[in-house]
Amino acid sequence: MSTKTWAFEDLGEGLVIDLGTKTVLAREIIEFASEFDAQPFHLDEEAGKASILDGLSASGWHTCSMFMRMLCDALLLDSTSQGAPGIDYAKWKKPVLAGDVLGGKLTILSSRPSRSKPGLGFVSWRAELANQKGEPVFELVNTCMFLTREAAL
Amino acid sequence: MSTKTWAFEDLGEGLVIDLGTKTVLAREIIEFASEFDAQPFHLDEEAGKASILDGLSASGWHTCSMFMRMLCDALLLDSTSQGAPGIDYAKWKKPVLAGDVLGGKLTILSSRPSRSKPGLGFVSWRAELANQKGEPVFELVNTCMFLTREAAL
Numbered sequence: 037m038s039t040k041t042w043a044f045e046d047l048g049e050g051l052v053i054d055l056g057t058k059t060v061l062a063r064e065i066i067e068f069a070s071e072f073d074a075q076p077f078h079l080d081e082e083a084g085k086a087s088i089l090d091g092l093s094a095s096g097w098h099t100c101s102m103f104m105r106m107l108c109d110a111l112l113l114d115s116t117s118q119g120a121p122g123i124d125y126a127k128w129k130k131p132v133l134a135g136d137v138l139g140g141k142l143t144i145l146s147s148r149p150s151r152s153k154p155g156l157g158f159v160s161w162r163a164e165l166a167n168q169k170g171e172p173v174f175e176l177v178n179t180c181m182f183l184t185r186e187a188a189l
Numbered sequence: 190m191s192t193k194t195w196a197f198e199d200l201g202e203g204l205v206i207d208l209g210t211k212t213v214l215a216r217e218i219i220e221f222a223s224e225f226d227a228q229p230f231h232l233d234e235e236a237g238k239a240s241i242l243d244g245l246s247a248s249g250w251h252t253c254s255m256f257m258r259m260l261c262d263a264l265l266l267d268s269t270s271q272g273a274p275g276i277d278y279a280k281w282k283k284p285v286l287a288g289d290v291l292g293g294k295l296t297i298l299s300s301r302p303s304r305s306k307p308g309l310g311f312v313s314w315r316a317e318l319a320n321q322k323g324e325p326v327f328e329l330v331n332t333c334m335f336l337t338r339e340a341a342l
Contacts, residue, residue, distance in 0.1 A: 072254040074261055075270060088271055096273060097254045101225040104250050108227055117228060118241055120249060122280035128273065 042115035043185035044147070044157035051144040055106040055163070060094060062134035068098040081134075093131040099174050100126060102138065103165060111142065116183035118156065124177040132173050140165035145177070155187025195268035196338035197300070197310035204297040208259040208316070213247060215287035221251040234287075246284040252327050253279060255291065256318060264295065269336035271309065277330040285326050293318035298330070308340025 062081075069078035073095035076083035084092040094102070111117075132138065143162050150156040158179050165174040215234075222231035226248035229236035237245040247255070264270075285291065296315050303309040311332050318327040 068254075072258045072261075075265060075272070077272070095257070096275075097250070097257050100253065101221075101250045104248070105225045108225075112228060119228070119230070120281065122249075123276055123278060125276060125278060127275040 040115050044182040047144055047147055047159045049144055049146055053110055053142040055110050055140040057137055057139045058102050060136045062092055065094045065134055069095050089131040091133040093133050096128040099132050116188040118181040120178055120180040126176040130171050130173045137168040138165045155184050157182055193267055193269050197335040200297055200300055200312045202297055202299055206263055206295040208263045208293040210290055210292045211255050211259055213289045218247045218287055222248050242284040244286040246286050249281040252285050269341040271334040273331055273333040279329040283324050283326045290321040291318045308337050310335055
């Protein structure tokens with residue numbers, strides 16, 4: 037039997053998992069953007085203020101990646117996760133700015149065993165992040181694969 | 190007039206933009222995963238080979254971020270881009286492994302002026318990345334906002 041806390045059978049419809057919090061640092065925003073998304077409003081406070089984002093704002097892909105870290109810490113690293121085939125959708129609802137404190141939750145939408153691979157199951161969820169003012173900044177729906185407790189032996 | 194090469198009016202339906210190539214390094218896979226997605230198959234060659242991913246494979250979010258860098262270099266950094274509200278969908282079609290050389294293209298699906306903000310327009314596209322064997326590894330559809338050449342003055 038797997039010694040992980042979370043296997044496929046633990047992730048049923050309606051379950052809500054707290055994603056903890058993440059403080060977004062200016063240094064991290066600039067570091068990520070320098071490598072992957074060097075648009076001016078992700079690199080420079082003044083350029084951010086001059087843009088519709090209204091401040092030094094994280095790349096949307098950085099927000100996705102920070103969410104992934106929160107998801108790893110809250111669930112995946114202590115689970116039988118086998119990865120995911122993609123993203124159903126993601127929404128960058130408001131800019132994520134330097135100094136923001138993100139918090140959020142994961143809600144399991146559905147859960148079904150694989151028809152072709154015994155011991156594997158698909159879990160769909162909606163993730164929601166909000167900033168310290170309670171404003172929603174990010175929403176995502178996708179499906180992840182997990183082994184059953186027995187298959188993870 | 191904007192001195193950027195690409196403004197809203199240059200991005201019409203049917204246009205195809207080459208995204209260049211990107212060689213995926215093991216060091217980069219591990220670095221990204223250590224920060225954002227520390228699942229064993231993204232950190233270690235042996236754990237990757239033991240998983241369904243069959244090798245040291247990039248986090249799906251790393252693939253998204255590498256795509257974003259390719260898109261920045263091919264288009265966004267020399268454009269009137271104003272960011273994007275989200276992702277319609279993304280598919281991680283095959284594992285992206287250490288040593289892979291990714292290449293791909295962007296196809297403009299539609300383009301329309303904003304009804305509420307003069308000088309702004311929405312451009313929707315499909316991005317496709319394949320590896321050096323020609324196998325599709327990534328597909329994404331989303332919509333980005335661009336200023337018209339005149340509005341970007």
